[in-house]
Amino acid sequence: MVALVPQQPARVPATVRRWLWRRDWTPDLLLAPALVATAAVMGFPLVFLVYMSLHKWSLIGYAAPAFVGFGNFAALLGDDRFIQSLLRTLYFTALGLATNLPAGLGIALLLQRDFFGRGFLRALLVFPMVATPVAMGLVWVIMLDPSLGIIRYLLGCVGISHPPLWLSDTNWVVPTLVLVDAWMWTPMVALICSAGLAALPGEPFEAATVDGASAWQRFRYLTLPLLMPMLLVAAMLRLMDLLKVIDIVYVMTGGGPGHASETINLYNYLVALSYDKIGYGAAVALVLFALVLAATLGLIRLRRAT
Amino acid sequence: MTRAARLRHAGRAVAAWLVILALMLPFLWMVLGSFKTARDFLSYPPVWLFRPTLDNYAQVFADNAFPRYVLNSTIVAAGATAVGLLLGIPAAYAMARWRRTAIGIVLLAARMAPGIAFLIPLFVACLELHLVGSYTSLIASHLIFTLPLAVWMMIGFIEAVPVELEQAAMIDGCSVVGALLRIVVPLTRQGIAATAILAFIASWNNFLFALVLSNDQTKTLPVAVLGYIGYNSIQWGALMAAASVITLPVLALALCVQRYIVRGLVSGAVTG
Numbered sequence: 001m002v003a004l005v006p007q008q009p010a011r012v013p014a015t016v017r018r019w020l021w022r023r024d025w026t027p028d029l030l031l032a033p034a035l036v037a038t039a040a041v042m043g044f045p046l047v048f049l050v051y052m053s054l055h056k057w058s059l060i061g062y063a064a065p066a067f068v069g070f071g072n073f074a075a076l077l078g079d080d081r082f083i084q085s086l087l088r089t090l091y092f093t094a095l096g097l098a099t100n101l102p103a104g105l106g107i108a109l110l111l112q113r114d115f116f117g118r119g120f121l122r123a124l125l126v127f128p129m130v131a132t133p134v135a136m137g138l139v140w141v142i143m144l145d146p147s148l149g150i151i152r153y154l155l156g157c158v159g160i161s162h163p164p165l166w167l168s169d170t171n172w173v174v175p176t177l178v179l180v181d182a183w184m185w186t187p188m189v190a191l192i193c194s195a196g197l198a199a200l201p202g203e204p205f206e207a208a209t210v211d212g213a214s215a216w217q218r219f220r221y222l223t224l225p226l227l228m229p230m231l232l233v234a235a236m237l238r239l240m241d242l243l244k245v246i247d248i249v250y251v252m253t254g255g256g257p258g259h260a261s262e263t264i265n266l267y268n269y270l271v272a273l274s275y276d277k278i279g280y281g282a283a284v285a286l287v288l289f290a291l292v293l294a295a296t297l298g299l300i301r302l303r304r305a306t
Numbered sequence: 307m308t309r310a311a312r313l314r315h316a317g318r319a320v321a322a323w324l325v326i327l328a329l330m331l332p333f334l335w336m337v338l339g340s341f342k343t344a345r346d347f348l349s350y351p352p353v354w355l356f357r358p359t360l361d362n363y364a365q366v367f368a369d370n371a372f373p374r375y376v377l378n379s380t381i382v383a384a385g386a387t388a389v390g391l392l393l394g395i396p397a398a399y400a401m402a403r404w405r406r407t408a409i410g411i412v413l414l415a416a417r418m419a420p421g422i423a424f425l426i427p428l429f430v431a432c433l434e435l436h437l438v439g440s441y442t443s444l445i446a447s448h449l450i451f452t453l454p455l456a457v458w459m460m461i462g463f464i465e466a467v468p469v470e471l472e473q474a475a476m477i478d479g480c481s482v483v484g485a486l487l488r489i490v491v492p493l494t495r496q497g498i499a500a501t502a503i504l505a506f507i508a509s510w511n512n513f514l515f516a517l518v519l520s521n522d523q524t525k526t527l528p529v530a531v532l533g534y535i536g537y538n539s540i541q542w543g544a545l546m547a548a549a550s551v552i553t554l555p556v557l558a559l560a561l562c563v564q565r566y567i568v569r570g571l572v573s574g575a576v577t578g
Contacts, residue, residue: 024404026400026404026482027400027403027404027406028400028406030396030397030399030400030482030486031396031397031400031401031406031409033392033393033396033397034393034394034396034397034409034453034457035397035409037389037393037449037453038409038412038413038416038453040446041424041428041446041447041449041450041453042412042415042416042419042424042450043412044427044431045423045424045426045427045428045431046419046423046424046427048427048430048431049423049424049426049427052426052427052430059430059433107322107325107326109318110318110321110322110325111322113315113318115315115316115318115319115322116319117319117323118319118322121322121323121326122564123561123564124326124327124329124330125326125329126560126561126564126567127330127333127557127560128329128332129567129571130507130511130556130557130559130560130567131333131511131553131556131557132510132511132527132528132549132552132553132556133511133513133528134511134513134528134529134531134532135336135528135531135548135549135552135553136332136336136549136553138531138532138534138535138545138549139332139335139336139339139546139549140332142335142339142540142542142545142546143331143332143335147350148347148348148350148352149352150331150335150352153350153351153352156351183329183332187329188568188571191567191568192568195568237571240417240418243420244420244421246421246422246514247513247514250513250514250517251513251532265420265422268420268422269422269514272422272426273425273426273429273518278426278430281422281426282426282427285420285422285423285426286423288420288422288423289418289419289420289423292418292419292420293415293418296418
């Protein structure tokens with residue numbers, strides 16, 4: 001009789017039952033809808049992405065996806081266009097950080113003390129970061145037109161009569177795009193720094209003034225270190241978005257001239273959705289994700305250290 | 307203040323005015339351009355004063371498709387905002403009051419992941435499900451950013467509500483959902499409005515997802531505006547008019563929620 005399958009299902013141990021009963025499920029029920037949605041639109045795609053990256057996959061034609069292991073990742077190492085776009089993105093990001101942070105801090109310092117119209121200027125400062133990037137990118141294309149553009153005219157007014165060709169020059173195209181990106185996002189850095197400046201304690205500055213510290217010394221030894229946490233927050237946000245830059249590049253140059261402004265995200269888009277190399281594109285996307293993740297975690301570490 | 311200090315202060319004020327007004331040049335140029343005739347557009351040096359024309363706007367709206375794109379953008383943005391808030395508010399409530407922060411990690415990952423990492427699999431899945439070109443696919447894909455935004459923003463607003471109010475209500479027999487609906491939601495009305503506006507703007511501005519997941523009928527404005535750049539000609543005036551129509555409502559909305567914008571952009575990122 002021992003071999004018979006027990007008629008009753010195995011009993012859940014009393015302690016577990018009590019835990020299930022006593023546990024307050026309210027928050028879990030409140031979270032459930034969001035969790036289901038998150039799993040559907042974020043969790044599932046990321047798992048599927050990993051699966052795709054291990055396959056040779058295309059949508060046109062009837063060939064079934066073929067498992068290739070890490071073949072796509074191995075192929076990346078020999079893909080010159082990928083490596084170029086990766087290096088270009090790092091260059092873009094470095095230029096972006098190097099311009100956004102000092103300029104943003106500068107604007108924040110200009111707005112530190114109250115003056116006539118400060119609130120109004122702060123309100124204006126919000127505009128570049130909320131305006132539709134695609135639309136503003138196109139407005140910039142018109143402004144940067146090498147023959148008819150307002151930028152050429154304004155530079156001519158200050159004596160620069162032969163400006164570069166901006167978006168048409170392979171050496172200038174990335175700095176020009178960085179400039180447009182900086183126009184959109186430096187105000188955000190400025191507003192973050194501005195919030196930091198408003199929260200600075202007053203006493204150290206009074207003490208320093210009494211002790212005869214110069215304005216530069218107060219900035220260098222008080223403002224800057226006290227503001228560092230906010231600057232790092234701004235740097236982190238900018239870092240994430242600079243590494244992922246695509247919208248303005250897509251509409252302003254399409255990656256051209258040649259591939260001179262092709263960032264990794266744009267290359268990723270082209271490979272996966274224009275050239276129909278889905279599996280390979282998935283591998284690129286994972287590398288980009290890993291890059292953003294590593295850079296951000298690195299910066300968080302730095303923030304903890306300071 | 308000493309004379310030198312007063313001078314420095316005035317100098318800073320003037321510099322601030324100059325720098326920030328200079329940053330507004332693209333908006334000025336866009337709006338001016340939208341009223342220019344083709345001839346004014348092609349004159350160099352550029353003209354600041356000219357006889358304005360409404361032809362560009364007439365051209366944009368004469369194209370039957372354009373109002374449709376405005377409608378598409380509105381439907382998608384409103385849908386993504388509404389669903390994001392409906393799912394996000396209860397989740398934020400649970401996270402604020404019961405400290406359930408596990409989901410936060412997932413939402414933070416969403417802020418870091420490139421859109422393309424979600425887009426490629428979503429596109430393939432939508433092809434299988436015959437959802438490419440549907441509002442459903444667009445709204446679902448925009449949840450990737452509206453939901454985290456709603457959760458992060460609302461956690462902050464809900465934490466500012468004194469918990470004693472809910473406790474008192476519950477002692478009087480109110481359920482948790484009742485407390486959420488009758489106390490937390492009314493008290494965070496302003497926060498909800500600000501969150502809704504920010505989510506709406508984010509969705510309205512989104513380009514990449516719409517580029518891939520929409521079709522000719524469901525195209526949203528950022529995708530449609532590319533149509534003014536042909537292979538050999540750019541319709542300058544119409545482009546500027548279309549850009550103005552897309553951008554100006556966003557700027558107006560942004561003014562209403564000015565003081566929350568940076569928080570919206572930051573809050574998702576500082577919880578490291």
